Amino acid sequence: MLLEICANSYESAMNAQKAGAQRIELCSELAIGGITPSYGLLKKVTSDIKIPVHVLIRPRSGDFTYSKSEFEIMKANILLCKELGCAGIVSGVLLQDQTIDAVRTKELIELAKPMNFTFHRAFDWTPDPIEAILELAVLGVNRVLTSGQASSADKGILLLQELQKVAENELIIMPGGGINPSNVYLFKESGFEEIHASATSIRQSINNPKISLNSGNLFNETRIATSNKEKIKQLLERINL
Helix, strand or coil: CEEEEEECCHHHHHHHHHHCCCEEEECECHHHCCECCCHHHHHHHHHHCCCCEEEECCCCCCCCCCCHHHHHHHHHHHHHHHHCCCCEEEECCECCCCCECHHHHHHHHHHHCCCEEEECHHHHHCCCHHHHHHHHHHHCCCEEEECCCCCCCCCCHHHHHHHHHHHCCCCEEEEECCCCCCCHHHHHHCCCCEEEECCCCCCCCCCCCCCCCCCHHHCCCCCCCCCCHHHHHHHHHHHCC
16 A cells, blocks of 8 residues: 655655655645645755655635636646646635635646646545546546545545445545545555655744734635735835835
8 A cells, every 4th residue: 555645844745755755745834735846845855755646726714716827837836847847736716615626636637748647635625525426527627636525535444435336436535634544454454556645743942932823714615715906905005105
């Protein structure tokens, strides 16, 4: 069973390789479910890491329904990954009703070739997972990363097993979400070919910063934070008084 490590930094990627993981998914900002890593991180990792690197293509946190400009950014990042010799990308697009955006997802798949294409955990928001798996198989994705639409993959094991039966040999179902040494046997016994884990540990970096730069208002998947034109104009008006 192949182990893919979700690596959120250069250090994480190197640790994954040194520990014997067979592949990494490179991203940034695990706290918000991951976004596309910077060019500098991509270049350094692809230069130094010898195991296959799959890259998360997600331009922002929040939902998975993107504007035209955001979609163009995603495509530009896919081309960059191709130039850097990445083995695959991890991405996907949903419609407003959370069903698969087949048109845009297919465009990303075709653009990514010959790299592998993993449809990420946006799948876990789809209202009909069986229908979604069949649709993704037709679109030509190589694998689907999913927790079985549960808070963790062990809790979603029954759906994961059902999805594996439905997918047959058309695509790989890759369980991910809360997989650890105490529950990994569930996925091995169920015959999954690949699993996804972050295997993170937390270390204290500093003690009691003067102020916190985190914003609780922004850690919400139901909201998208954008700079407001009117507020900017108001600021400029005050500045220019």
